[in-house]
Amino acid sequence: MALLDGKKAIIIGDRDGIPGIAIEECARSAGAEVVFSSTECFV
Amino acid sequence: MNQYSVIKGVGYTLAITPDMVLHNGTTQTVERERNNESEYLKNITSHIRSYEDAVNYIPNQIYIGNEKPELLDEMEFPWYDKKFDGSEKGKFGDIIPEDEFYGLLQICDVFELVKLEEKFSCEVKAKMEKSILGEERASVLDKNGGTSVENLEELVKEEAAAPLYFEGKLVGAIKRAHEIDVNLSAHVMTENLVAKASSVLSILYMLKNNSIEPAEIEYVIDCCEEACGDMNQRGGGNFAKAAAETAGLKNATGSDTRGFCAAPAHAIVQAASLVRAGTYKSVIVTGGGCSAKLGMNGKDHVKKNIPILEDAIAGFAVLITENDGVSPIIRNDVVGRHTVGTGSSPQDVLTSLVTSPLESVGLTLKDVDKYAPELQNSDITKPAGAGDVAAANYKMIAALGVKKGQLDRKDINDFVIQHGMKGWAPTQGHIPSGVPYLGFAREDLMAGKIKRIMIIGKGSLFLGRLTNLFDGISFLIESNPGIEEKKETYNETEIKEIIANAMLKLANEILSE
Numbered sequence: 001m002a003l004l005d006g007k008k009a010i011i012i013g014d015r016d017g018i019p020g021i022a023i024e025e026c027a028r029s030a031g032a033e034v035v036f037s038s039t040e041c042f043v
Numbered sequence: 044m045n046q047y048s049v050i051k052g053v054g055y056t057l058a059i060t061p062d063m064v065l066h067n068g069t070t071q072t073v074e075r076e077r078n079n080e081s082e083y084l085k086n087i088t089s090h091i092r093s094y095e096d097a098v099n100y101i102p103n104q105i106y107i108g109n110e111k112p113e114l115l116d117e118m119e120f121p122w123y124d125k126k127f128d129g130s131e132k133g134k135f136g137d138i139i140p141e142d143e144f145y146g147l148l149q150i151c152d153v154f155e156l157v158k159l160e161e162k163f164s165c166e167v168k169a170k171m172e173k174s175i176l177g178e179e180r181a182s183v184l185d186k187n188g189g190t191s192v193e194n195l196e197e198l199v200k201e202e203a204a205a206p207l208y209f210e211g212k213l214v215g216a217i218k219r220a221h222e223i224d225v226n227l228s229a230h231v232m233t234e235n236l237v238a239k240a241s242s243v244l245s246i247l248y249m250l251k252n253n254s255i256e257p258a259e260i261e262y263v264i265d266c267c268e269e270a271c272g273d274m275n276q277r278g279g280g281n282f283a284k285a286a287a288e289t290a291g292l293k294n295a296t297g298s299d300t301r302g303f304c305a306a307p308a309h310a311i312v313q314a315a316s317l318v319r320a321g322t323y324k325s326v327i328v329t330g331g332g333c334s335a336k337l338g339m340n341g342k343d344h345v346k347k348n349i350p351i352l353e354d355a356i357a358g359f360a361v362l363i364t365e366n367d368g369v370s371p372i373i374r375n376d377v378v379g380r381h382t383v384g385t386g387s388s389p390q391d392v393l394t395s396l397v398t399s400p401l402e403s404v405g406l407t408l409k410d411v412d413k414y415a416p417e418l419q420n421s422d423i424t425k426p427a428g429a430g431d432v433a434a435a436n437y438k439m440i441a442a443l444g445v446k447k448g449q450l451d452r453k454d455i456n457d458f459v460i461q462h463g464m465k466g467w468a469p470t471q472g473h474i475p476s477g478v479p480y481l482g483f484a485r486e487d488l489m490a491g492k493i494k495r496i497m498i499i500g501k502g503s504l505f506l507g508r509l510t511n512l513f514d515g516i517s518f519l520i521e522s523n524p525g526i527e528e529k530k531e532t533y534n535e536t537e538i539k540e541i542i543a544n545a546m547l548k549l550a551n552e553i554l555s556e
Contacts, residue, residue, distance in 0.1 A: 015501065015503045015513055016417060016429075016432050016435055016436065016501070017389075017435065018388075018389060019387040019388075019513065020511075021387040021511060022386075022387045022388045022389070038505075039503070039505050039511070039513065041303075041304075041503035041506060042424070042427070042428070042429035043304075043417065043419050043424060043429055043432055043470050043472075043475070
């Protein structure tokens with residue numbers, strides 16, 4: 001059983017940190033259902 | 044000619060615009076729209092700094108070149124509460140107050156959109172005549188004769204003009220340029236004139252401080268984040284040529300390059316390539332500032348009871364010319380690109396921007412003395428929860444170095460200190476993106492203190508909602524090894540052939556007579 005099986009994920013990535021798309025890949029591979037994903041610029 | 048182009052000069056300026064923070068910064072205008080009675084709006088005025096405090100603010104003194112970035116390594120953090128004796132006159136350009144900036148907006152307005160109250164206008168004109176703008180440009184302000192506060196109030200109320208306040212009083216207005224077209228609304232015209240004006244100011248200081256004749260400039264590339272045009276061509280442009288006109292660059296044309304915060308790095312690579320190709324001999328890359336971003340993190344600053352630190356409209360101008368044998372060279376052949384296929388993990392991003400271009404010429408991370416990525420002032424970003432952006436970038440570069448076997452894990456902190464720097468630039472989007480370091484880099488490269496630097500620009504393309512991608516571009520700048528002497532080689536057979544052909548031609552001409 002994967003770490004995030006059965007979980008829904010809301011992802012907010014950071015342009016100067018980890019972008020949303022990259023977190024999305026990780027979350028999906030851990031079994032999560034990604035319901036929202038975005039990358040934001042905080043500067 | 045196969046010589047690298049060079050960084051010939053820089054100009055950096057700031058306009059301290061506290062009233063524009065309140066009336067033009069989107070954090071404040073959106074809050075006013077949603078909740079005009081909010082605690083934030085009630086409290087923000089007491090967090091606005093005086094002009095003197097903004098001038099004496101250490102990161103601002105570094106921006107205009109009066110202090111070096113290294114000073115921040117010695118300073119205890121935060122910096123906003125440290126007393127410092129600065130000057131509005133800078134080595135790279137000046138800091139100007141809001142009233143003079145409004146005068147400059149009118150000087151940059153060729154469509155009679157900017158109106159200033161008569162008495163205010165007279166006072167500003169007297170100051171501007173003695174400034175870098177000079178009497179001829181300042182004479183534009185003569186057109187305000189007879190403009191009263193009542194006239195301005197009417198323009199704002201009846202004709203949707205954007206008000207201009209100084210010390211809390213209405214002193215001017217910017218009219219819309221079209222009754223229906225939102226692209227020419229007073230709001231958009233204000234933002235575009237702000238970008239143009241701050242660009243013009245930086246160009247003028249760059250020319251003056253480097254004794255460059257305006258007529259020498261052949262091309263200008265603007266890389267700000269605004270768009271000018273009308274409803275049929277929203278981003279038609281061209282900020283570059285508009286600024287060139289006001290700055291008196293009569294022999295220049297230009298164009299705009301856009302790419303969010305990465306645009307300055309793109310523009311410099313383009314300029315360096317155009318010059319190296321021989322298309323133009325001298326190109327200015329310039330970017331004006333952004334009034335929308337004033338007070339962008341204001342809510343967090345007020346919540347943490349610190350001053351509103353985003354109170355400056357920044358601008359910069361960089362002159363790129365043919366190789367003079369002295370100024371630092373731009374290695375436009377060592378460029379890192381975040382491509383469509385690169386991927387979005389930090390490892391992919393930094394490989395494409397940092398290690399791949401270095402490896403292409405046999406260099407390692409340690410061969411670059413200083414990296415200049417996003418140089419946002421962390422006094423602004425840390426209280427807002429965005430952390431120290433520059434430090435985050437350095438740590439990721441170092442981590443990649445460890446992964447590549449170029450660096451030991453225990454040396455990460457030393458790498459960050461030796462090859463990085465603390466950020467000092469205002470959070471004006473494209474402004475902090477590597478380019479604020481060019482002035483200091485030029486000096487240190489020419490003095491032999493360092494040999495090679497890398498500028499890294501990153502842009503948040505996803506904000507435009509046309510792609511989920513972001514963007515990045517990097518390039519190297521190195522100390523100038525001197526102009527390579529071109530060795531002329533002569534082939535005796537070829538010379539004999541040329542002479543023989545010429546004699547034959549002459550003989551034929553004589554015979555035909």
